[in-house]
Amino acid sequence: MHKRLQKNDVLFLSATALLLAAVLAAMLLFRGKSGKQVVITVDREVFGTYPLSQDNVVRIDTGTSVNELTIENGTAKMTEADCPDKLCMHQKAISRERETIVCLPNKIVVTVTGGGDSSLDAIVN
Amino acid sequence: MKRKTAYMGLFLALALICGYVEMLIPIPLGIPGVKLGLTNIVVLIMLYSIGVKEAFAISVLRILLSGFLFGNAFSILYSLSGGILSFAVMLLLKKSGRLGCISVSTAGGIFHNIGQLGMAVLIVGNTAVLYYCPVLLVSGALTGLLIGVLAQEIILRIGDRIRF
Structure with missing residues (x-):
């Protein structure tokens, strides 16, 4: 050397x-267009789908953990998490298609989709 | 033998401190997993000045210890997959004899993040995580490059004084 x-x-x-x-x-x-909704999956299962157009606070109670996703002005952000590292809460707000927030310890994935069922299947696979 | 034990303890402590300091320096990219990779300085120095077995041992022990001290079972899994993949790639590139410390470290940084992302896909069971891939690859390369430059300067200056 x-x-x-x-x-x-x-x-x-x-x-x-x-x-x-x-x-x-x-x-x-x-880069994706502005998305229409967020799909929340918990441990590979779809937990729910929520429109971005409607302000909302989603409580993601998985039975062993509780997270809170806030939808505001067309963007979604994780605002509460009971995991130790809180990395998901530091991720930036998502609004475009395919943008994702992950909470690894609680196995929660929040992904923005366009709205059609086909795209939803492709992303959740 | 006594000398070796003392050296290994010293390097483990150094790696542990590097990992701790790194946690105090957040990189606000809005994406999890972007880190400086300071501990890789210690691993590189050991790889070049001491030996493969020793470097691997310190790398794995460091991950386990800081996982138990500051993290949880998941953080250990992620760190281990990143750490072991990156170590394997760095070892292969170094053994090839064609590339220097800076290239080895850059590749190590990239593959560290690939390993972590792969583990994340496995655990979460959702390929949406791969959305982070481009940013993680680039940040891994940049931090790996910087760490490689630093490690090389250290190895050139004091590498030959580290002897068991």
């Missing part, structure tokens, strides 16, 4: 950077 950055490293790092730039660009290009 005499030279800090050899030719191979430069090649490897540039290739990685290009690849990641392409991934990011693809993500921005295919």
Whole structure:
């Protein structure tokens, strides 16, 4: 390790950077439209579907844990969680199709969908 | 042997502290799992200056200890899947002999996040989690790159003084 950055490293790092730039660009290009509703799943089962157009506070009581999802001005945000890390509460509010909030310890996934049943099936699979 | 035990204890303590400091530095991207990966400095130094077995042992022990101290069963599972996958990739790349510390660390950062995301898909049972993938890959690469530069400077300066 005499030279800090050899030719191979430069090649490897540039290739990685290009690849990641392409991934990011693809993500921005295919960013979803404004969604119509959120689907909440708990441990692989659909818990409920709620429209984004209607302000609402959803209590997600899974039996062993309680989370609270607040729908306001067309966006959804996790506002309460009884898990230890509260990572889901720090995630930003979601409103576009496919945007997702996850609470890993309580196995809760909140995803924005467009509204049709077909897209719902594709996302919940 | 006594010297080795002392060194291993020292490195484990160092890795544990790095993990703790990292928890105090939140990265507000609105996405869970984005971390600096400071402990990887310790793992890289060990991988380059001491040995594979020792580096792996410290990596796994660190995850278990900080999981029991600050986390829970789930955080241990996520950290382990990320830590072990990233270690395997870094070891392979290093063994290939073609890439330096910075590249090895960058790949390690990327695969750490891939491992965690894979575990998240398994546990939650929902591929919607993959929505985070692009951001996690990029953040893993960036933090891995920075950690690689840091680790390389440390290894170049004091790497040859660490001897059992």
